[in-house]
Amino acid sequence: MGNSDHNRRQFIAGITLLFAGAGAVAAKTPLPPCPTDRVTITGGFGTASFNVEVAADEANRARGLMNVDELPLSSGMLFVYQRPQLMSFWMRNTLIELDMLFLDGSGVIRHIHDRAQPLDETPISGGPDLLTGVLEINGGLARRLGIKVGDVLRHPAFISAAEPWNC
Incomplete structure (x- = not known):
């Protein structure tokens, strides 16, 4: 034995x-790289996905959605910053109503500005938090879908050690 x-x-x-x-x-x-032209938001409402244009450099962030006269319902623009900072946006030369979802470095939505008005130059603050991104989608859509503060946006630009993401 x-x-x-x-x-x-x-x-x-x-x-x-x-x-x-x-x-x-x-x-x-x-592993294949995660797509950078798509974001997914999850929360108590379920899941929503958007095709996005990423504005990750100064020139693209400055232009944003200026002079765009329509935005497909499942589309948006994702503004990404290299370091956390206080954020403020305006609607100069923006022709469509937008919702602005302000994001921290983990992709958690910290503030939602509902229905920013076209052509308004009043600053729109992301609040007192240091933030690294903003997702702009059609005005009123966040409320219609049930997206709320605390919901999480998934995209390769936002990393969460607490909730690893496999795209």
């Missing part, structure tokens, strides 16, 4: 190494 027990231990050790080796190979295989 001693010899068969030894053989069994060697067999189990060999299988363990085989699976560990397969895991190492799988870990080295890169």
Whole structure:
């Protein structure tokens, strides 16, 4: 029995190494990148997805949705900033009503400005929180869908250690 027990231990050790080796190979295989032209918001209402144009540099953020005369219902613009900061937007040269969803670094919605008025140059504040992004969608849509403060937006620009995301 001693010899068969030894053989069994060697067999189990060999299988363990085989699976560990397969895991190492799988870990080295890169996952496909998450799409950057789509966001998903989840909350008590369920899930909503939007096709987005990302404004991640100064020129694109400055232009935003200015002079756009219509926005498809399932579309928006995602403004992304490299570091957390206080945020304020306005509607200069913006021709359509917008909802602005202000986001922290984990993609949590911290403030929603409902129905920003076209062409209004009054500053629209994201509140007292340091933020890293804003999603602009059609005016009134956040309320219609049931999107609320505390809901979470998923996009590769926003990382949450508490809720890892596999796109």
